[in-house]
Amino acid sequence: MSRTTCANSAGGRALTIAWANVGRGHSNHITLLQVAGEAGMDIICVQEPRLYENSATQNHAAYDRFQPIDTWGATDGPERGPRVITYVRKGGNLKVRQMRQTGSRDLLWVNINGYSILNAYRAPLEPRTMEYILGLEIAPGTGTVVGGDFNAKYDLWEPGVPTAGQGDALAQWASDQGMEYIGTPGAQIIYKPQSIDNELLNLVSNNEHFFDTAGVF
Numbered sequence: 353m354s355r356t357t358c359a360n361s362a363g364g365r366a367l368t369i370a371w372a373n374v375g376r377g378h379s380n381h382i383t384l385l386q387v388a389g390e391a392g393m394d395i396i397c398v399q400e401p402r403l404y405e406n407s408a409t410q411n412h413a414a415y416d417r418f419q420p421i422d423t424w425g426a427t428d429g430p431e432r433g434p435r436v437i438t439y440v441r442k443g444g445n446l447k448v449r450q451m452r453q454t455g456s457r458d459l460l461w462v463n464i465n466g467y468s469i470l471n472a473y474r475a476p477l478e479p480r481t482m483e484y485i486l487g488l489e490i491a492p493g494t495g496t497v498v499g500g501d502f503n504a505k506y507d508l509w510e511p512g513v514p515t516a517g518q519g520d521a522l523a524q525w526a527s528d529q530g531m532e533y534i535g536t537p538g539a540q541i542i543y544k545p546q547s548i549d550n551e552l553l554n555l556v557s558n559n560e561h562f563f564d565t566a567g568v569f
Contacts, residue, residue, distance in 0.1 A: 367394045367395065367446075367464065367465065367467065368391075368392070368393045368394050368395070369393065369394065369395040369396075369397060369469070369497065369499070370384070370388040370391075370393045370395070370396045370397065371397045371399075371499050371500065372384050372396075372397075372398060372399070373398075373399040373400050373473070373501040374398055374399070374400060374401060374402065375400050376400050376401070376402050376403070377402060378402050380402070381398065381401055381402040381409075381410045382410055384396065384398065385410060385411075385412040385415070385439065386412075388439075389412055389414050389415070392441075393441070394440070394441050394444060394446060394464075395438065395439065395440055395441070395462075395464060395469065396415065396438070396439040397436070397437075397438050397469070397471040397499060397500065398436065398437045398438070398439070398471075399435060399436055399471070399472075399473040399500050399501040400435055400473060400501070401419075401434065401435070401436075401437045403424060403433040403434075405425070406425075407422065407423045407424050407433075409433075409437065412439060414441055414442055415439035415440060415441055415442060416439065416440050416442055416448065417437060417438075417439055418437070418438045418439075418440065418448075418450050418460060418462055419434040419436070419437045419438070419460065420434050420436065420453070420454065420456060420457050420458075420459060420460045421433060421434045421457045432457075433457065434457045434460070435457050435458045435473040435475070436457075436458060436459065436460045436471045436472065436473050436500065437460075437471075438460055438462050438469070438471045440462065440464060445465075446464055446465060447464065447465055448462060448463070448464050449462070449463045449464075450462055450463075451463050451468065454484065456480065456481070456484070458472060458473045458474065458475070458478075458480070458481045459471075459472050459473075459481060459484060460472075466495055467495045467496070467497055468494060468495065468496045468497070469496075469497045469498075469499075470496070470497065470498045470499070470500075471499065471500055472484075472485065472498065472499070472500035472501075472502065473500050473501050474500070474501065474502045474503050474504070474517070475503065476503045476517065481502070482502065482504075482517075482518050482521070482522070485498065485502070485522070485525065486518075486521060486522070486525050488525075488529075489529070490529045490530075492530070502517065502522060503517045504516065504517035504518055504519035504522050505517060505519045506519030506520055506522065506523050508523060
């Protein structure tokens with residue numbers, strides 16, 4: 353699990369965001385929610401969640417749940433249901449609004465206290481999520497967070513690993529948006545603006561532990 357910290361522009365405490373791909377695993381999904389909940393995370397962005405019949409998935413009593421698709425059947429859950437879910441802690445003065453419906457089960461925009469947060473999953477060899485990301489223009493000062501599992505590799509993020517999954521295109525897009533890499537090579541893929549503190553691109557690779565970043569907003 354990876355963790356991003358965003359300073360609250362209103363002067364309050366920082367927002368904390370956990371990111372993880374649970375690989376459709378029952379125990380993985382439960383454990384993520386439990387650990388993130390105990391850590392007091394404000395937002396939990398899950399990729400490849402565990403889905404069940406009758407539009408069911410994992411819940412946590414302390415969090416509201418948001419997903420791009422609300423219904424899926426008994427037999428087609430993993431193939432038709434959402435591949436991203438975002439959980440937002442109840443209370444805590446968090447004002448939440450689901451936004452920007454994309455028509456994709458792999459993309460979910462949620463606005464929380466003025467921050468626009470995109471939780472994204474890109475399945476291997478599927479072009480649509482990457483096409484969407486590469487087509488985004490992040491306006492300066494908008495407080496945008498983009499993160500998830502992109503199944504992409506690039507030498508800057510994982511030294512010595514051959515570029516794959518359009519990792520070079522993703523890195524170029526980040527550069528074009530004025531982002532700079534601030535992660536730990538081989539562990540975490542995080543970008544922030546070179547000159548503006550109101551944007552963050554958090555491209556998260558799988559991690560089994562918390563990784564704290566400085567407040568970059």
